[in-house]
Amino acid sequence: MRIGIPRALMFYRYYPFLKSFLEECGCQVQPSPPTNLKIMGEGADICVDDICVAVKVLFGHVSHLAGKVDAILIPRLVSVEKQEYDTFTCPKLIAAPDMIRYSFPHLPAPLEFTVDVSKAPWWWGCIRLMRRLDLPLRQIVRAYPAAVREQKRFEGLLNSGLLPADALTKMYNGNGSTLPSYLSERDVTVAVVGHPYLLGDPVVNKRLVHWLDISGARVLGSTMLSESDLQREASRLPPLSWSYERELLAAASHFLKRVDVDGVIYLTSFGCGPDSLVTEIVRRELEPAGDQVLLELVLDEHSAESGVRTRAEAFVDLLRRRKMVRSDVGRER
Amino acid sequence: MKVAFPHMGNAYIPLRALVEYMGVEAVVPERPNRTTLEKGARYAPEFICLPFKITLGDCMNALEKGADTMAMVCGMWACRFGYYAYVQHLILRDLGYEFDSLLIGREDPRAVLDKVRSAVGRGAFAKLAGAAAMFRAKAGAVEELESLARKIRPREEAAGSTDAIMDSCLSLLDEAGSIRRVWQLRREQREAITSLPVRESNGMLRVRIVGELYVLLEPSLNFDLVKRLGTHFGVEAQPVLSTYRWLLSPLWLDPLLHVSSSRARRISRTYLPYILGGEEHMTITGTLDAPKDGFDGVIHAYPLTCMPENICRTILPHISSSRDIPLLNLCFDEHTSTVGTVTRLEAFVDMLRSRREQRDLTGIRPGHSELSRR
Numbered sequence: 001m002r003i004g005i006p007r008a009l010m011f012y013r014y015y016p017f018l019k020s021f022l023e024e025c026g027c028q029v030q031p032s033p034p035t036n037l038k039i040m041g042e043g044a045d046i047c048v049d050d051i052c053v054a055v056k057v058l059f060g061h062v063s064h065l066a067g068k069v070d071a072i073l074i075p076r077l078v079s080v081e082k083q084e085y086d087t088f089t090c091p092k093l094i095a096a097p098d099m100i101r102y103s104f105p106h107l108p109a110p111l112e113f114t115v116d117v118s119k120a121p122w123w124w125g126c127i128r129l130m131r132r133l134d135l136p137l138r139q140i141v142r143a144y145p146a147a148v149r150e151q152k153r154f155e156g157l158l159n160s161g162l163l164p165a166d167a168l169t170k171m172y173n174g175n176g177s178t179l180p181s182y183l184s185e186r187d188v189t190v191a192v193v194g195h196p197y198l199l200g201d202p203v204v205n206k207r208l209v210h211w212l213d214i215s216g217a218r219v220l221g222s223t224m225l226s227e228s229d230l231q232r233e234a235s236r237l238p239p240l241s242w243s244y245e246r247e248l249l250a251a252a253s254h255f256l257k258r259v260d261v262d263g264v265i266y267l268t269s270f271g272c273g274p275d276s277l278v279t280e281i282v283r284r285e286l287e288p289a290g291d292q293v294l295l296e297l298v299l300d301e302h303s304a305e306s307g308v309r310t311r312a313e314a315f316v317d318l319l320r321r322r323k324m325v326r327s328d329v330g331r332e333r
Numbered sequence: 334m335k336v337a338f339p340h341m342g343n344a345y346i347p348l349r350a351l352v353e354y355m356g357v358e359a360v361v362p363e364r365p366n367r368t369t370l371e372k373g374a375r376y377a378p379e380f381i382c383l384p385f386k387i388t389l390g391d392c393m394n395a396l397e398k399g400a401d402t403m404a405m406v407c408g409m410w411a412c413r414f415g416y417y418a419y420v421q422h423l424i425l426r427d428l429g430y431e432f433d434s435l436l437i438g439r440e441d442p443r444a445v446l447d448k449v450r451s452a453v454g455r456g457a458f459a460k461l462a463g464a465a466a467m468f469r470a471k472a473g474a475v476e477e478l479e480s481l482a483r484k485i486r487p488r489e490e491a492a493g494s495t496d497a498i499m500d501s502c503l504s505l506l507d508e509a510g511s512i513r514r515v516w517q518l519r520r521e522q523r524e525a526i527t528s529l530p531v532r533e534s535n536g537m538l539r540v541r542i543v544g545e546l547y548v549l550l551e552p553s554l555n556f557d558l559v560k561r562l563g564t565h566f567g568v569e570a571q572p573v574l575s576t577y578r579w580l581l582s583p584l585w586l587d588p589l590l591h592v593s594s595s596r597a598r599r600i601s602r603t604y605l606p607y608i609l610g611g612e613e614h615m616t617i618t619g620t621l622d623a624p625k626d627g628f629d630g631v632i633h634a635y636p637l638t639c640m641p642e643n644i645c646r647t648i649l650p651h652i653s654s655s656r657d658i659p660l661l662n663l664c665f666d667e668h669t670s671t672v673g674t675v676t677r678l679e680a681f682v683d684m685l686r687s688r689r690e691q692r693d694l695t696g697i698r699p700g701h702s703e704l705s706r707r
Binding site: 047048050051076078085086088090091092094095098099102103105116238239240241242270271272273274276277279280281284285298 | 378379380381382409410411412413415416419420423424427604605606607609610611637638639640641643644646647648650651664
């Protein structure tokens with residue numbers, strides 16, 4: 001059985017887990033190709049107009065996969081961590097399979113991989129998926145640990161500083177033994193905070209990392225922070241029930257305090273519900289406390305590469321000048 | 334202590350009663366309008382939903398009127414509403430306003446209770462019971478009169494006569510100082526409205542309004558959708574949500590509300606199996622039930638970037654075609670104009686009317702041809 005996984009939203013977080021789990025169960029996994037303008041445009045045509053660009057990209061990928069595979073898998077992440085209060089992910093992630101199901105009525109209902117940690121453990125979602133696929137349940141004994149191992153390997157790569165897209169390339173295309181140039185030591189360091197599906201998709205973020213890289217900046221992504229770092233940081237911050245945004249808030253707070261970071265870019269998509277509040281908290285509570293410069297970059301499907309490039313270059317120039325001025329002032333004193 | 338709370342439709346009447354019965358002064362700013370919205374939008378995050386912007390403007394009005402404590406319900410839900418007060422108060426403090434926050438639901442309940450006790454003094458609990466009774470009486474009265482007005486308004490002989498009565502009776506209700514007086518007013522005004530001369534109203538169009546709570550209930554945001562449909566178009570419009578429902582259901586003061594909302598959850602589960610934090614169940618179930626309840630069409634009103642309603646919007650067209658019920662999506666933000674909204678309403682009502690005529694002529698429900706079933 002060929003199962004298609006759209007290269008959007010939670011792909012950049014859980015693809016290694018899903019791929020290895022399904023393959024261990026004897027299914028064939030077909031990811032959709034990297035996003036291109038055609039896929040994004042198609043998604044924007046099908047989808048409701050005021051939803052964030054990431055969901056539109058998901059729609060485009062689903063429409064691309066339609067007819068090419070036997071079933072399309074859409075993860076449904078309801079809650080991903082246990083806290084003393086209720087936790088959720090963004091409502092659009094909770095309802096992603098429903099949106100796909102009723103927007104593509106001619107397609108069979110998508111396969112769901114449901115994660116609701118507040119009610120049932122991770123592997124329960126796997127069992128539900130296996131039941132839906134009529135797979136023998138005993139396979140989970142082998143498949144689940146293998147999938148977890150694969151996911152750990154992926155997270156290890158992310159923690160080493162690779163951005164999601166590069167980590168996935170390294171895992172599955174093998175030949176990437178050289179480190180990408182944005183990781184090398186440079187005079188200016190920029191941290192980019194944003195959802196993995198914005199950071200990982202160069203068509204959505206208009207190659208922001210590339211432009212920062214050629215302007216001569218070292219780039220740190222919020223994906224490189226490990227869960228324990230984030231949890232520690234988050235415990236000092238106002239509680240948020242959206243787990244992923246809580247991570248971003250923690251990441252922003254972490255980078256805004258780090259001495260080796262010169263500037264922070266908060267990447268968000270137009271119409272992102274939780275981010276509209278989180279950016280406000282970052283701007284009003286965290287930024288004044290730190291010494292770094294904060295740039296808020298809003299993306300949508302109409303963003304142009306030249307626009308992002310200009311802003312990236314200007315930002316790096318600004319940081320470099322700021323550094324220069326500061327060292328001059330220091331010398332005069 | 335001078336307590337202020339944001340406006341939402343006529344919610345200020347029971348809320349003011351609740352606060353004042355406790356012996357605390359309530360500051361009620363003027364009804365929000367487009368200027369309030371512009372004021373709020375200037376300082377609010379860019380793509381936050383519209384209720385945040387207008388309530389921010391509303392809070393500023395209240396603070397300028399001398400309020401020193403801002404009360405607001407908070408919570409940790411998937412919907413952004415739970416964080417409104419927290420972020421709004423950050424913004425307001427940055428703007429230089431000084432006030433005390435009363436974050437009901439976010440702060441430790443004991444801390445909230447302490448604040449209330451220090452303001453009310455002795456016998457806070459005894460007063461609370463009386464205040465709750467007063468609150469419920471006023472909320473019930475507003476609810477009944479509003480729903481009566483929605484029925485009579487499109488049928489009235491002289492345009493505007495219902496609204497004239499409603500205006501005076503709402504201000505009387507607001508002033509009423511005892512529960513007996515509230516009930517007396519409720520009886521009197523009910524008779525006044527029902528005795529208005531009405532036209533023959535065979536074949537009156539009925540429209541259900543579903544969508545986001547605040548946009549549905551705040552006339553300044555939805556360009557007075559219900560009144561406009563009633564007076565100008567002669568269409569009876571019934572929203573699925575009400576202030577009464579919103580105020581009373583978390584307090585468990587009316588068990589019937591829970592029966593209907595758990596029914597709505599059950600029915601909408603086919604479409605949305607997980608709770609999204611908004612009123613998505615009422616939107617889905619309201620649309621599903623619309624043909625059965627005798628409505629000719631559904632209007633879906635929501636603010637730009639509202640998360641639960643956006644998800645509903647991807648699902649509603651499917652329901653609309655499978656249940657054969659016309660649907661109009663109205664997305665509101667601070668740039669939406671009256672003219673644009675009215676034009677769309679006009680076209681929608683025209684379409685509903687011609688559907689009705691076609692049905693009366695041929696006896697076939699339009700849209701139920703082979704084509705639409707495919």
